[in-house]
Amino acid sequence: MQLSIVTTLDYAVRGPVDVLLQIEAAMIPEQRVIQARIDLPLLDHFARVSAQADIGERIWLRTAAPLQVRYEATVSVERMLADVDTLPAMPTYLLPGETVDYLMPSRYCTSDTFHEFVENEFGHLQGGARVAAIRDRIAATLTYEPGSSDAFTTAADTFKSCRGVCRDYAHLMIALVRASAIPARFASVYGLGVEPQDFHAVAEVFLDGAWHIVDATGMSSPDRIAKIGVGRDAADVSFLSSFGDVEMLSQTVEVNELVPA
The missing domain is CATH 3.10.620.30 (C8orf32 fold)
Structure with a gap:
């Protein structure tokens, strides 16, 4: 099954803040990320680090700009199923x-x-x-x-x-x-x-x-x-951890099935 994922985050930021972000579908054998894109604001720092158990990645961000994030992906779920x-x-x-x-x-x-x-x-x-x-x-x-x-x-x-x-x-x-x-x-x-x-x-x-x-x-x-x-x-798996003053204004998550043509 293929899933279409669209996630948006909008946070107010008061002064420079460090953020640990984990919202991307993991690239692991049981699921294939066909395409993905993440749009981020103007940053003072960006770095990817391994997440727990090496499943997925976290992103370190440092910014003083409003934290507006948009993530889009198409993921094929291919895991083995069992009762x-x-x-x-x-x-x-x-x-x-x-x-x-x-x-x-x-x-x-x-x-x-x-x-x-x-x-x-x-x-x-x-x-x-x-x-x-x-x-x-x-x-x-x-x-x-x-x-x-x-x-x-x-x-x-x-x-x-x-x-x-x-x-x-x-x-x-x-x-x-x-x-x-x-x-x-x-x-x-x-x-x-x-x-x-x-x-x-x-x-x-x-x-x-x-x-x-x-x-x-x-x-x-x-x-x-x-x-x-x-x-x-x-x-251990917060989608957003902030080390500084931020305020959530809005967030949306959309997950839909993609039917191959």
């Missing part, structure tokens, strides 16, 4: 070193507080069957409610309130899967079908020796998702 519920989990002692960080609690994914809950609720299930049951439980018990959470909301907060947006669904999914001794990480993505359209967040789980996308909101699916970057939680 998560049929996949086995790897024994923890056989996990590759690069997955170990994603077993541990993190700022928003307090997995160490959920061990008793996952054993009581899902202890009879293993591997992908447990992951699928966690996904279905979250989908059934959470209400998608824009504005119901903020930048400080953790997986534990979402578990108690039973409401949130995509990042909250992803954080809770990740926390419960990690509490089951299965590596899970946060993925910032562009997703076809997301409403309201915006940057989207999903979980990735490590099963059968590979990472697999799980969207607990049910709004998109692995074959309709272009990955931007990954991290332990949302703190």
Whole structure:
């Protein structure tokens, strides 16, 4: 499937500011960036740096001009798909070193507080069957409610309130899967079908020796998702981190399917 992506950001800047930007679809084997263009304001500094796990890139910017960004891309999604519920989990002692960080609690994914809950609720299930049951439980018990959470909301907060947006669904999914001794990480993505359209967040789980996308909101699916970057939680994959005084005026995200002629 080919996706057309158009993203615009408009931020007021008060004096020189440093910005770390991560909004471009990653160039990785599971997706092919056919064409891409990013328009930026007048800059004092521009540099590309590797993002976490070498998936995608971040851009360092330094500017005193209004931060107006436009990103356009065409991405072909070519990842291998699998039914998560049929996949086995790897024994923890056989996990590759690069997955170990994603077993541990993190700022928003307090997995160490959920061990008793996952054993009581899902202890009879293993591997992908447990992951699928966690996904279905979250989908059934959470209400998608824009504005119901903020930048400080953790997986534990979402578990108690039973409401949130995509990042909250992803954080809770990740926390419960990690509490089951299965590596899970946060993925910032562009997703076809997301409403309201915006940057989207999903979980990735490590099963059968590979990472697999799980969207607990049910709004998109692995074959309709272009990955931007990954991290332990949302703190690692912010689309914009500012080191200075900026104010968001507007932002838009459009994701559409391109049908080949």
